[in-house]
Amino acid sequence: MNGAQALLRTLADCGVSVCFANPGTSEMHFVAALDTVPELRGVLCLFEGVATGAADGYGRMAGRPAAALLHLGPGLANGLANLHNARRAGTPLLAVVGDHASYHKRYDAPLESDIDAIAGAVSGWVRRSARSADLGADAAEAIAAAMAPPGRVATLILPADVSWSGGAEPAAPAAVRSPAPVREEAIRAAGSVLRGGEPCVILLGGPGMRRPGLEAASRLAGESVRLLSETFPARHERGAGIPPVDRLAYLAELAAGQLAGTRHLVLAGARPPVSFFAYPGRPSSLVPEGCQVHVLAEAPDDVAGALAALADLVAPDAKPVPQQPERPDLPDGELTAQTAAAVIGALLPEAAIVCDEANTSGLWLGGATAGAPPHDWLTLTGGAIGQGLPLAAGAAIACPGRSVLALEADGSAMYTISALWTHAREQLDITTVIFSNRRYAILGMELDRVGAAGAGEAARRLLDLSGPSLDFTALATGMGVPASHASTAAELAAGLRQALAEPGPHLIEAIVPPPW
């Protein structure tokens, strides 16, 4: 068999069942080989950033990698921003980047570029396959690398001749590393800290944001011990029945308030908190002065196990305190980011998957959905906007039968708007709510926060999306997604009810006032 066939067979044997693809000429043998490996479903995306973002959403929900098939350096570049987000999320993901035939590269054909350099910027593992005979083993290793806890982007560069040449064989799956076991000395050290009674925050992150970690952490919370989580978790299991945790605020000044007075910060899957951006005269680190940082467990470790061991040590009889069921009333009147959040909180279906790229319009979402039926909340881990609509596609494919809600800021949505076409083509159960405030609202705020003096009309014009106003219902229907407008809270509720009741994708453009 040829290299491509061996590659796909190996991937299928390693449990890869989806390939989000935007192929080109150098990937045609890969594409043709899909017909020989029916376990592997090809999903066409109209832009590579959709393919990589979808692979991220898939990996976060499935816990195993999807493949993203990309065309040469420019295809990788187009997919890079969402690979960056996946890297920050610790998502298991395989990027297969087709390249020119190895003998063709020295001719510097128009599409030639330095794929290796670009791939290195986002990948935890990169390999350029040299021979068809190696390709099966390379693929198996790539999957093992992608699956190594907590997960990473593995990039396999696939020269066209390696893909088309014969003499290849599939390889057996390679062993996947387990999470690093609980470190007793870290448990004991954290135990001493917690018993000391000084103000302490356990900062949860990574795999600690799933139910087992949250339940163990909840046993530890008390008068002197508070729980907080990283600002942008990859996957947060939350809602009624699951112990709640507040996320550290995006705004450094608010985060500083949340952490004020803390003498000990115990990290459980989270990294030391830092300001998202630098601001003149403000510190980058959010660790309060005089606060000691203790690492209980890092993201590659058995975070939930470490939390449970710690709870068994210091609070053996404590029980998790679950979130009580609670929903906001359906609001009346005008549609604002706040009333929109209440509508969503009132109607969020059980086992929903929320892809949250609502940015400034999302401020009230966490509170409004805290007591909704249990659900997963996926966030923008790496700050590279244009993630939400692709992420939703991947999550929906990973979890058929669950409702996916994509909560999108208008500005962010436009980066990868063609993801809607994939929603339609695959008839995915995704309801997209566009918070249309016709601004890069967050930048209007940041313009002031960074102290950029002298900003006037020219500057404001670069943050304004109102001339002309985007009509997201036209964009959606142009790509085959039924769509409606909502200008009142009741209209949003009606639209959301209908969208959730019908199979397939929907989009609701929620016209909300800007925060400035």
Add this chain to the structure above:
Amino acid sequence: MNGAQALLRTLADCGVSVCFANPGTSEMHFVAALDTVPELRGVLCLFEGVATGAADGYGRMAGRPAAALLHLGPGLANGLANLHNARRAGTPLLAVVGDHASYHKRYDAPLESDIDAIAGAVSGWVRRSARSADLGADAAEAIAAAMAPPGRVATLILPADVSWSGGAEPAAPAAVRSPAPVREEAIRAAGSVLRGGEPCVILLGGPGMRRPGLEAASRLAGESVRLLSETFPARHERGAGIPPVDRLAYLAELAAGQLAGTRHLVLAGARPPVSFFAYPGRPSSLVPEGCQVHVLAEAPDDVAGALAALADLVAPDAKPVPQQPERPDLPDGELTAQTAAAVIGALLPEAAIVCDEANTSGLWLGGATAGAPPHDWLTLTGGAIGQGLPLAAGAAIACPGRSVLALEADGSAMYTISALWTHAREQLDITTVIFSNRRYAILGMELDRVGAAGAGEAARRLLDLSGPSLDFTALATGMGVPASHASTAAELAAGLRQALAEPGPHLIEAIVPPPW
């Protein structure tokens, strides 16, 4: 003044008058400084690939750089594919990439990434400004680097603290290198070849594709000397009154036919011809066996001067042979790629700028427009699709008063579709024709050409855009661009007439049958 103000003042003094921008928090001081430098027009793009593609189109037409303002590594990544095209075009272009404050980088905040590695893949010049006091000089050097013939992508990495700190001063423009002068020995050598009478092809490219180069080359053409050009010129001046030249075909087998029997290939601004992709069992180089390659002038050289000197040497009395005015009749009947080309040839306005990303649907465009009034033809130089709509925006801003025609394949258009919003916001005189054949038609052809056996339904589905069909008129109107459908040649003619007669942007979706 702060760094950003000194930077913008320096850029304006160096002749930069437009900045295509998609800013973020780390660029807020740059944005604010736009109000202090009114000579510099900020143009908002909703995706970085639009900003870089527009800067490419601007640079090709203006002959001087626009700036593209990008947000950190992910913003650069989103703009990278069109920077790749600009690099291949030899376009003068300044990419300004905001970065975290220098002291903030070690905290590895969520948006931290290896900007330098990514920038290196597309830039002919990269610098990370270290101090506000250096920023003016860095900017002046960046512009000189971008302008060095034939032009290149210069990337200035701008840490936020360098942007916001004071003590900066504008710098005077730096000297710009001139094209390398005519090399006498190259002229003499080429003269000997031409006088020898063996079958010879002069392969034009780069700056040789403008009127002076074409007129000089035309004097050289004769029984044993044929003219051809590179396949994808950055800017080809053509039409009635300008000597014509056939472009080397994209398909290697056709290009081989064009070059068959050639004993001498004289390069004038072009590189040795290579196959766009590798195909099993076919050579990468398109230079026929036994053919000698002679370099008359390279792209950074005075290509037109070299051609003129060569003509003065071997054909002192020869005159250029201009293309005669000639237009196809307006066709009747069904709309196909061929009749669409005839409509465009019949109606192309004088001094139009054509941005050609029509791909397979564009096969007949060159012939149909050869004798139209003089115009510029801009092509997809680097093969990274998603260039045309952004390119058109930049060309229109560089050349107000000229009609811009964006001829787009449906698949390619979707990569950077949000460029239409910038067309609308800036009310640019751009008429976009989408050739909607609802396929990645070129890949259907390439699937066979690479000999990918066994391709069936799964493979074909990855090349198919018909389920659901994209409605480009909905997409366009959703972004503020008036749009219409054309299903017959007469409808296309009517739509095109109206679009060309009215100011501002228009889009026509031309429904054409797929080639397979």
